[in-house]
Amino acid sequence: MTEVRTRFAPSPTGFMHIGNLRTALYCYLYARHNNGKFILRIEDTDQQRQVENAVEVIYSTLKLAGLNHDEGPDVGGNCGPYIQSERREIYKKYAQELVDKGAAYYCFCGKERLESLTDDSGTRKYDKHCLHLSASEIKEKLSSGIPYVIRQNVPSGGTTTFKDHVYGEITVENKELHDNVLIKSDGLPTYNFANVVDDHLMQISHVFRGMEYLSSTPNYNLLYNAFGWEIPQYVHLPHIMKDKSRKLSKRHGDANFEDFYNKGYLPEAILNYVALLGWNPKTEQEKFSLKELVELFAIEGISKSSAIFDPVKLHWLNGLYIKEIPAQEFHKQALPYYENIKTQVDKTLLSSLLQSRIGAFSDIPEKIAFIDNFDNFDLSYFENKDAKTTLEMARQVLPAVLKALKEQQEWTNEAIFATYNAMTETLELKKKQLLWIIRIALTGALSTPCGASEMCVLIGRELTLQRLQKVLENLQN
Numbered sequence: 001m002t003e004v005r006t007r008f009a010p011s012p013t014g015f016m017h018i019g020n021l022r023t024a025l026y027c028y029l030y031a032r033h034n035n036g037k038f039i040l041r042i043e044d045t046d047q048q049r050q051v052e053n054a055v056e057v058i059y060s061t062l063k064l065a066g067l068n069h070d071e072g073p074d075v076g077g078n079c080g081p082y083i084q085s086e087r088r089e090i091y092k093k094y095a096q097e098l099v100d101k102g103a104a105y106y107c108f109c110g111k112e113r114l115e116s117l118t119d120d121s122g123t124r125k126y127d128k129h130c131l132h133l134s135a136s137e138i139k140e141k142l143s144s145g146i147p148y149v150i151r152q153n154v155p156s157g158g159t160t161t162f163k164d165h166v167y168g169e170i171t172v173e174n175k176e177l178h179d180n181v182l183i184k185s186d187g188l189p190t191y192n193f194a195n196v197v198d199d200h201l202m203q204i205s206h207v208f209r210g211m212e213y214l215s216s217t218p219n220y221n222l223l224y225n226a227f228g229w230e231i232p233q234y235v236h237l238p239h240i241m242k243d244k245s246r247k248l249s250k251r252h253g254d255a256n257f258e259d260f261y262n263k264g265y266l267p268e269a270i271l272n273y274v275a276l277l278g279w280n281p282k283t284e285q286e287k288f289s290l291k292e293l294v295e296l297f298a299i300e301g302i303s304k305s306s307a308i309f310d311p312v313k314l315h316w317l318n319g320l321y322i323k324e325i326p327a328q329e330f331h332k333q334a335l336p337y338y339e340n341i342k343t344q345v346d347k348t349l350l351s352s353l354l355q356s357r358i359g360a361f362s363d364i365p366e367k368i369a370f371i372d373n374f375d376n377f378d379l380s381y382f383e384n385k386d387a388k389t390t391l392e393m394a395r396q397v398l399p400a401v402l403k404a405l406k407e408q409q410e411w412t413n414e415a416i417f418a419t420y421n422a423m424t425e426t427l428e429l430k431k432k433q434l435l436w437i438i439r440i441a442l443t444g445a446l447s448t449p450c451g452a453s454e455m456c457v458l459i460g461r462e463l464t465l466q467r468l469q470k471v472l473e474n475l476q477n
Helices: 018-033 054-065 084-101 111-116 135-143 191-201 211-227 257-262 267-275 290-296 311-324 327-338 347-354 361-371 391-406 413-426 431-443 452-476
Strands: 005-008 037-040 104-107 149-152 159-164 168-173 181-183 206-210 233-237
Touching: 005 018, 005 206, 018 037, 018 054, 018 206, 018 233, 018 267, 018 290, 054 257, 054 267, 084 104, 084 149, 084 181, 084 191, 084 211, 104 135, 149 211, 159 211, 159 233, 168 211, 181 191, 191 211, 206 211, 211 233, 257 267, 267 290, 267 311, 327 347, 327 361, 347 361, 347 452, 391 413, 391 431, 391 452, 413 431, 413 452, 431 452
Parallel strands: 005 037, 206 233
Antiparallel strands: 104 149, 149 181, 159 168
16 A cells, blocks of 8 residues: 555635645554654745745644644655755756646736637637647747746547545536646746646645545646656545535634634543534544544544534533643633632632633633623622522621621631521521622622632632621612
8 A cells, every 4th residue: 555645735825714724634543553753845836925924823822732744844855855846846847847848838918918818708718829829929929028827738529537535426528628737928837737736746645635626636637747757646625614605714714723722622622523513523522632633533534514613512612621631721722711710719729719710711801700890790690590699688698607707717708608507597598599699799700610609719708798788788778
């Protein structure tokens, strides 16, 4: 069996989009599952769209995700350079070989003529005008310095057939294909040409890419055939959708790895979720380590249908990962979110309360807002249908709570909770009613990371008594 060699070939045009990350992940999983090689190649031939520091973003994202490549610009290898802009002379050589074989030709048409070729439907297809130039005409134009491109000479008749591991066998009539530009007027190759040359020279065995490239694949195969090269195996991936009608778009700023990471999502959770966008592991299990994904990954599990990106599902999955990290590590990652807390609280205790109650670290500011924000207290929060509490009930209960807590000797969660238990009998209240009233009185918030007794320990005796006193004054006005 030929060695499995996959490649991830992003363009340095910004952040790492979720679709890009999935392609990288599947390439990595398939290579590792088959004891093959995972190669990183930077496709920077579209110089106008390049974004500063985008290559560093690619490196850092792959490193954070744990997708370590075997060959690439930063680690070297036997098939370099691994940056396309450094391979210019290689492309020129192979383009000239195609021209010599009649599989490509020089095109000197200017912008005005090319735009005139647009038909009524807005489709622009080149008419092979320059294919018919004589050798002397071509020589004269080249010596005169007239700008040119090199185009692929696609056969006008017949069909091209290829097999894809996901979408099966596909046949296209050659007359529907375009004479794509292979070398641009600036001497750099187009994506359509460079990726064919590079995949061959880098001995790529399996090409994973988005299904939007299905329509271009016949052109690629005609190039492979013209060179007499072996065609790699294709694995085209379904779209990742924003909803049923719109796909995620890098250009529209949708879902990218860096944003989720900065919002406090763990790389392992993001990777786990992305793996399941278009791939079925044939099991009910949803939480997988990278090692488990490597063991289970198979092309046969890739779906033809588009996958919808569900941020709620990612949030839930990330919460599972957060619950499992060591408490010390959770506290370390949570600390930056505590920097603006003005009220004195036990931050280690706060972390222990939060760890099982958040789906991402970015949830923390909302969860802890009650610590400092107590002035805009909404007394209507005491009215709760589920807990069956009323404002009048709060007026009657809180004086007894304040008295009991003033007399509380042991200021621990267990001791305070025992006091509350005893009070439910004395006040003839259900525990749910009493705890709701106390928690609202201490926080002024409907959602908090802990219960009424834990809250007392978190904010401390002094602040607990101060808040209860202030709420009582408000209730009596």
